[in-house]
Amino acid sequence: MTREDLAAMLGGDTDAHALARTALAEGGHFDVWDGLVPATQLASVYGRRLRHTRRRAQETLALSSAVDILERAGDALIRIGQIGTTDRTWNFMLFFDATASTLLACTGVRLTEPGKPQSSPG
Numbered sequence: 001m002t003r004e005d006l007a008a009m010l011g012g013d014t015d016a017h018a019l020a021r022t023a024l025a026e027g028g029h030f031d032v033w034d035g036l037v038p039a040t041q042l043a044s045v046y047g048r049r050l051r052h053t054r055r056r057a058q059e060t061l062a063l064s065s066a067v068d069i070l071e072r073a074g075d076a077l078i079r080i081g082q083i084g085t086t087d088r089t090w091n092f093m094l095f096f097d098a099t100a101s102t103l104l105a106c107t108g109v110r111l112t113e114p115g116k117p118q119s120s121p122g
Contacts, residue, residue: 039073
């Protein structure tokens, strides 16, 4: 998938779509992985992440709606991708259909505040 193809898929009207599209335009890194994961498994993982980020008061974009979309997808196989901002303050997770021809959901999580160093794992 090219940067332009991915940018075109990020035409949704959420803040996550808009910021992910901006991250791509500004040269952020991106990957779309080859493997497929059942949507139910991803819904469980990202449901836990949603609870964790809420407990930590970590800023997210469209994470709750992404979990809802994954739950509704049931046993469908999902391809995952990601986009990271060049300043490493945001990471966006992308959930595609199995052929990566349709973007089902996009969610973002703030990693750090602008200008603050990332904390190292303890």
